[in-house]
Amino acid sequence: MNIFSLLFNSKPIKxxxxxxxxxxxxxxxxxxxxxxxxxxxxxxxxxxxVPLNQLGQRMKELPSRRGIVGICRSGNRSRAAARKLxxxxxxxxxxxxxMIAWMQAGLPVKKGK
Numbered sequence: 001m002n003i004f005s006l007l008f009n010s011k012p013i014k015x016x017x018x019x020x021x022x023x024x025x026x027x028x029x030x031x032x033x034x035x036x037x038x039x040x041x042x043x044x045x046x047x048x049x050v051p052l053n054q055l056g057q058r059m060k061e062l063p064s065r066r067g068i069v070g071i072c073r074s075g076n077r078s079r080a081a082a083r084k085l086x087x088x089x090x091x092x093x094x095x096x097x098x099m100i101a102w103m104q105a106g107l108p109v110k111k112g113k
Contacts, residue, residue: 013082015096018105028069033081042109067091074098
């Protein structure tokens, strides 16, 4: 447990690496929390675009009974999204290293909408 967990009484967010997500992605709902232009440049096929600044207003678009993996460029914004989802009672997972790690692993990237 880290100092922030102790101070803010929050559970750590589950992390998943790119290879694990690639194997298990059918189990999860994928949410890309980057901006639209970042998403168009390359995203994981099947990921729904919900920019982090819109997540609070768009929670009803997300499943409540299925695990959700947050995705961003490096894993920072998606970690914030996973915290917000977990606070709402959703099983939330962060893609560790984000799209950078996904691409470094040589995994497929879809371009465009």
